[in-house]
Amino acid sequence: MYDFDYYKPASVAEAARLLAAGDSKLLAGGMSLIPSLKMRLNRYSALVDLGAVLDIKGIRRDGNFLVIGAMTPHAVVAASAEVRKILPAIASLAEGIGDPLVRNRGTMGGSMANADPAADYPSAILGLGATVVTHLRQIAGDDFFKGVFETALQAGEIIKEVHFPIPQKAAYTKYRQPASRFALVGVFVSKSADGVRVAVTGAAPSVFRFTAAEAALAKRFDPAALDGITIKPDDLNSDIHASAEYRAHCVVEITRRAVLAAQ
Numbered sequence: 001m002y003d004f005d006y007y008k009p010a011s012v013a014e015a016a017r018l019l020a021a022g023d024s025k026l027l028a029g030g031m032s033l034i035p036s037l038k039m040r041l042n043r044y045s046a047l048v049d050l051g052a053v054l055d056i057k058g059i060r061r062d063g064n065f066l067v068i069g070a071m072t073p074h075a076v077v078a079a080s081a082e083v084r085k086i087l088p089a090i091a092s093l094a095e096g097i098g099d100p101l102v103r104n105r106g107t108m109g110g111s112m113a114n115a116d117p118a119a120d121y122p123s124a125i126l127g128l129g130a131t132v133v134t135h136l137r138q139i140a141g142d143d144f145f146k147g148v149f150e151t152a153l154q155a156g157e158i159i160k161e162v163h164f165p166i167p168q169k170a171a172y173t174k175y176r177q178p179a180s181r182f183a184l185v186g187v188f189v190s191k192s193a194d195g196v197r198v199a200v201t202g203a204a205p206s207v208f209r210f211t212a213a214e215a216a217l218a219k220r221f222d223p224a225a226l227d228g229i230t231i232k233p234d235d236l237n238s239d240i241h242a243s244a245e246y247r248a249h250c251v252v253e254i255t256r257r258a259v260l261a262a263q
Contacts, residue, residue: 125207135157
């Protein structure tokens with residue numbers, strides 16, 4: 001690990017000022033950042049730790065939205081009685097992230113900003129049509145994830161919270177890689193007055209919407225509606241864990257299971 005300065009601001013405004021000075025990097029839970037620093041894969045002049053910024057932590061309901069602060073740990077989301085009551089699919093998703101250490105240290109905002117192709121939260125952002133609120137603006141969930149470890153965030157932009165629309169039905173199901181517990185393929189399905197959304201993580205370089213499944217499920221929200229639907233493997237991931245062809249099969253099957261879980 002290379003030397004760096006360490007700051008722990010008490011507000012978003014202070015964190016933004018520190019980020020603007022030099023080659024600094026935000027530190028949320030550190031579940032991905034710290035290992036990369038230890039292996040000298042990344043180097044920054046300073047880390048700006050958001051751990052003491054209390055106003056971007058917590059969970060609340062705001063009308064027809066579930067609002068989760070960016071620095072809320074996965075374990076807190078998973079254990080929240082309010083989340084389990086009004087949007088249990090999010091609690092289930094958080095409960096399946098990593099292991100107890102990762103769930104207690106890792107945060108929703110950190111996971112989103114990192115944009116790992118196999119992370120779980122991106123599927124909820126896309127699968128619910130959520131809105132990402134930063135200290136500068138609001139970003140539609142459909143516009144947030146751009147590619148492998150790439151988002152719409154500008155340099156120095158800080159995620160404050162995410163507004164999740166509360167659907168009529170929703171579920172998240174994943175086929176996890178046993179060692180990392182990342183999604184080999186994960187699918188978030190939701191049904192609301194605005195229609196059906198199906199978001200897939202783990203299968204491609206970035207989370208994406210499974211539009212063919214959305215169209216079929218909008219007509220009949222039932223696993224059988226997916227009969228005959230396929231997805232081409234051309235743009236899917238192929239690695240030591242699974243081929244693109246296997247992931248293509250899993251996308252349809254895991255979508256089917258997610259719809260069944262949402263009934």
